[in-house]
């Protein structure tokens with residue numbers, strides 16, 4: 001067990017899994033945590049892994065920084081869009097490919 005293993009364990013034990021988003025890197029969609037995407041790919045095109053709609057990352061910074069996915073165009077068939085989700089998952093009407 002190296003010195004880094006404690007941090008990984010703490011991350012895995014987090015009650016809610018870190019939200020993910022897809023970032024277009026060299027013409028290929030890759031999945032990152034919102035933290036990584038915001039840190040390394042701030043200006044890249046991002047999409048929702050669930051519905052493929054275009055998203056931006058909203059962040060609040062303070063003692064407990066929080067990042068959240070925000071769909072550019074709201075879509076009621078996306079489970080990650082908890083406020084508008086109708087219960088049936090469907091592809092975004094304007095998906096990013």
Ligand SMILES: [Zn+2]
Pocket residue numbers: 048049050051052053071075078079080081
């Ligand atoms: Zn979505």
